[in-house]
Amino acid sequence: MDMNEIKEIFFQECEEQLAELESGLLKLNDGDRDPETVNAVFRAVHSIKGGAGAFGLDDLVSFAHVFETTLDCVRSNRLDPGPEVLKVMLKSADVLADLTNAARDGGSVDEARSRQLIKELEALANGEVPQASAVAEPVAPVSKAAPVAVAPVVNDEGFQPVAFSFDDFETDEPASMEMPTYEIVFKPKSDLYAKGNDATLLLRDLSRLGEMSIHCDMDTLPSLDRLSPETAYFSWKVSLKTDKGEDAIRTVFEFAEWDCDLDVSLVSGETAPVGEELPMQPVPFDLSILDDEPVGPIGVIEEEEQLAAQQEIRNAAVAAAGTASNVLQMAQSAARAPAEKSAGAAASAAAQSAAAQQAAASAATPTIRVDLDRVDRLINLVGELVINQAMLSQSVVENDANGTSSINMGLEELQQLTREIQDSVMAIRAQPVKPVFQRMSRIVREIADMTGKSVRLITEGENTEVDKTVIDKLAEPLTHMIRNAVDHGLETPEKRLAAGKSAEGTVRLTAKHRSGRIVIELADDGAGINREKVRQKAIDNDLIAADANLSDEEIDNLIFHAGFSTADKISDISGRGVGMDVVKRSIQALGGRINISSKPGHGSVFTMSLPLTLAVLDGMVVTVANQTLVVPLTAIVETLQPEAAAIHSFGSNQRLISIRNSFCPLVDVGRILNFRASQANPVEGVALLVESEGGGQRALMVDAIQGQRQVVIKSLEANYTHVPGIAAATILGDGRVALILDVDTIVAASRGQSLKPEMSLAAAG
Amino acid sequence: MASKKTARKTLSLAPVLDLNEATTLHEKLLGLKGSDLTIDASAVERVGTLCVQVLMAGAKTWEEEHLSFTFSKVSDAFEKTTQLIGVDIDHLMAKEI
Amino acid sequence: MKKRVLTVDDSRTIRNMLLVTLNNAGFETIQAEDGVEGLEVLEEANPDVIVTDINMPRLDGFGFIEGVRKNDRYRAVPILVLTTESDAEKKNRARQAGATGWIVKPFDPTKLIDAIERVTA
Missing domain, CATH: 3.30.565.10 (Histidine kinase-like ATPase, C-terminal domain)
Known part of the structure; x- marks a missing residue:
């Protein structure tokens, strides 16, 4: 994984955090005062800021910082998130989203707006609660006259200007001059050890700054009986000859400053004695041993079998944990890796174990991230499988007239399985x-x-x-x-x-x-x-x-x-x-x-x-003027065999069909699609009673019904061109292409008596 | 080789002498009081200040009781760390005879 | 034997940055997503050093640090707090909870490795 990939992850995460932010703010807006909601909102902004900082996205960082500061006021109950406050915050969330998008796609943002919001956020953080304005007023224009200096709003050490030091240039110039010597008195407190720190580490780092002599003061060390093993007794007096400066020395003790007494003083002159009474031990520079990895297996003495056993257990535990974490790491990278065609079984197995592992680790969100490409590919393949299965069924039917063979039964099972696979696969891509x-x-x-x-x-x-x-x-x-x-x-x-x-x-x-x-x-x-x-x-x-x-x-x-x-x-x-x-x-x-x-x-x-999906459709396969068409099943209310007595003509060539005491316009699909020149005889065909959303009912006349099946939708626009009255195409079991009827358009077109015909249909069969 | 008398006992130090080990080491030493003691520090990979304190308190106590408290073997890490923090163990090293 | 680092952070971005940085520097990295998971994997991770965020769901960094310090076996492990929080109050709380040191975000890899080296033998 390289930084670009991590950046991509960052932006993905931003999207999630922004969604989290907005939904949290909306909850607050609805009066939710759950501290966890406020925390989640705060974390969202905080997290964006953290990641943005790592990638040097300064605009994003500055805005997020101001936003975060204001949210922190809410979090600590210093600011009540009333409607006016939330209004500013919701707008700020929008700007944060804009800034994120700009950072990703290089677009620009409305700077006046973000400056204005920074001002408003800062005002909120400073306890200036906006007056509830009357009904929503149009956005206040930002004063152009006095451009707001926006840069130094933040002064987190994260983006402080780099302190420029001339020390580096001066170092070799006065080489002949004496090197400064410092005297350091260092008295750790017991807390220093309790917090996982150690004087040995601090003294090691100190010794790396230059030439060091050290005296360990053991005066307070009691006898063994009275010793409390976790109490600090030792203290040190150190003489350090270094050109790195006092700051470097203090930096060594940065983590320890609260848990020790420290005194650093400059003793000018190279040979300045550091208290004659102190026997100073020069410390060798080779401290590499402290960094070295422990060597080899450890020799064990008989009397101490216990210790040895402990060590073995420890080693075993380390090894076991090592394997586990390898799996975890492998899993993580597999789950996050971009879809690679060659990834194959190994990767997916790893991803599976990742899912298992992560599910075990955090039962709260047993999810994995999968590259969408992989899912799409799977869905396409399943689509092909459906077509293939249909073709297979068809050819079996054609070659096995009596239809009693076990092959047929097997095929039915296959069909059902295929269907289930398809549903499950589609569920993967389903999202709220x-x-x-x-x-x-x-x-x-x-x-x-x-x-x-x-x-x-x-x-x-x-x-x-x-x-x-x-x-x-x-x-x-x-x-x-x-x-x-x-x-x-x-x-x-x-x-x-x-x-x-x-x-x-x-x-x-x-x-x-x-x-x-x-x-x-x-x-x-x-x-x-x-x-x-x-x-x-x-x-x-x-x-x-x-x-x-x-x-x-x-x-x-x-x-x-x-x-x-x-x-x-x-x-x-x-x-x-x-x-x-x-x-x-x-x-x-x-x-x-x-x-x-x-x-x-x-x-x-x-x-x-x-x-629910654009990939498959349940359809009725019908014949119209020797063409095979598919009518989406969801549109069909019922199918009827029209009787001559039920057909009523009116006007020039309009016909109605009476169905249970009501009349419904009869539409010849073949005619309206220009498949044939004159209307077919309704009695020889089948009528499909369809309902368009709000458009009322129509009886669509087709020549015959072939059957009902699920078809895989292939876009006509993508493969050919848009054809009015046709929604898409599909491939049938026998390999032929069939068009899927756009029922709404057909119904609309059939209202020819009052609407201008909006379709001029070319025969598209 | 350190001389081995019947009364002399040996304590081998654990590889990691950290905060946790300080208490353990303290108890072990208390249990060995009254005998001449040889410390084997050859397995030590890491030693923290607290354990050095315990050992030095031991050395002091043994000295007060006029018993022998010596290091037979020390690992490089042990020697370097004690040297670094200015704790002199030279006089506690077992003399070759 | 590589040094083992347990990182605890809820941000996927930061987790990945830590993973890459630490692996490149030759550490073995074990990751947890919040304080609760951090404590859960402690035994398995058996870390030489821990790097943790402060703001996290379920159990924040303060609680996590306290949890580690109460663990008989792992209470001596140095813990570095990785945080954008700069104010003294937060550092103070982290220290009281038992943090060894801190790394201020946005971290650069050198700072991170340097801080880890400083608290590990």
Whole structure:
């Protein structure tokens, strides 16, 4: 391992500490006064500072230091972490995160902001508690007139200027001059020995400074009967000829200064006698023996078998401990090593023993760190295994018509095992959404500041797990939605008060699992969607016909259309030109759905439903115009064999199917994807009743159902190009490529009567 | 070779004479009081001040009781450390006869 | 026989830096993540010297040092406190708990090795 790798570990650790810091501060914000919470927050900053110092990341160190000092006031109950204090601290946590990122990626930080916060933190540490300002005020601009001198805020010896000494230059010049001689009186106290120090070590270090004569004063040493073996009796008078200076002498006693009486005085003149009455013994310079490793096996005398036995035990213990620690070290390096293709079995075995060892060592967190590359590779391989297993099953079925052989049974077991392996492997990459949610609290703070709104973010279900690949792609659309919710959803404090609401708006972010998917809800208690405005805008923008008859739900969902923005003025916050259509597209690209429901005056709820993984999908394999397609099973409500009597035509070529006394639009998948020129006869096919998130039900018509199976998702975008109406592709058991239908897009496109067709589909089969 | 009389006893010192060993060594010496004593320090790898104090207190006590207290063999480490801290054991070294 | 160093620190970064520095200097390094684990592995580690952090979860450096000093077998082991704390009060507490010496972070490898050499024979 080299320093760069350690640095990488440091930044990883910073991320964890920053998350710890933020969640701790948020807990404090919620009134948590557990000292351990405060300690954890303090440790997080402290730890970042410590590591940053080791890598010379001075900006980070200075900021962390000031932050830490203020946190220490909280820790020692000198500062009450009230809302105003926490506001500063949460902002400081944001800046600390920025500084960390800048240190890693070389970006820049808002220096004015960090200077401002340093001032605020110092003010807090000095006992100046900020006055609770009225509702969130926009960030106070930093006074440009008087630039703040920020450098010397800290004076930890860690980053003190290096004391420059001319001694080094002077040493050889006065070579002919006499070397200074010091007299050192050194009287250890018993504590010195109790603390694991020893006069022998101090005198050894002292002797290395120059030429030393020594006198040991044993006068206080009692007879054996009255001796207390752990009491200090000896003291020394030393004469030391050295050019290293008194500081060097004092440094030798640095660790001992409290546990001894020490007197150092300069006795000028080379031959200065150090008390004639003292017999001085010159000490030889060869002290190497003290550093030497003990030599060989030790000779043992018969009478002292006990001692020998002790030694043997000791040796054995040392050896045993040695092996154990080797395993531990090996394990550590294996667990931390970057993924190496050649690492192979040995490394993984080591990693396993590491896991076992570490689990035993600290039962609290039985986890190992594994490079993500390794997991990804495993997941890919398992994906291939699934495909391979499917192909094998298929060819067995084809070559074994009666299907009774034991091979078939074996295959079923294999299929089940494969499935279990896949689930277990996917679980490795599953992670709680917590880090993404935590990032959102910062976004909320920032926008609240910028817009002058007062916002409280409540998160629920942070520990809901989802595949890491999904998490990584979740942050961007979520960020945008949060911004949108605060900027457009919530009203200003004045308007809220006027509407009889509390000045502080609430944004609630929730995650939960629902039928094999993760559902993320973003609810605000703002004004809700102004449907009249949305409708008018949609008409103005030619999105709908002026006389279109739309349900409230359908109007609400219009905001997901390209180029749609209802805010009267374009604000910086939601981002120019990035509308909810982009959010919807990125959610769809994840195989997810999004919809909105809104209650005027009470707020809006955005609901996103996402697959738990981007790697596999349970699908129904269907035939459409001789093409094989896969329809995600989660979208299908039921399948029906349409009867002629249930089909009703209306308009030019619209058809409805009646299902249990209600009508549902019938959509010919082959037609809408341009697989064929004219509509197929519904009676000859199968209808799949699908439900799109908020989009109502549709009956998708396909020619035939081939079966149901799990498929491994292969991105079309990565391998080909985006095709409207198609979510992805997969490889079937027979080796053919099949397209996976994007049900939401198909349903949306089928609303052709009121929406401009947003797809121009090329046959993509 | 040190002369070996019947009454003479030998004490071999442990390799590590640290804080913990001081008490042990003290008790051992107390148990050997009244006999001429030869100390074998040939196995000593490390010796701290406290143990030197115990040994020197022993030497003093033995001297007071007019018994012989000598070092038969000393390791380099033992010799160097005592020399370093200004404790003279030359007069306690067993004389070759 | 290599000198054995037990390091106790909750920061992965610092643990790694210690490991690299100490191994490069020819020490055998055993690592623990907090005071509790430090005391647990003491027997197995059988260290010649201990380097410990102060701020740690579960059991901090002060408690850890006290624990070592109360251990009949290991109470003589020199303990160096590795800390960014510079104020006298913290040093004082560490000393009262029984620390032998200290190394101020950010440590440079030379300072660390030097301090270890100073307290070990």
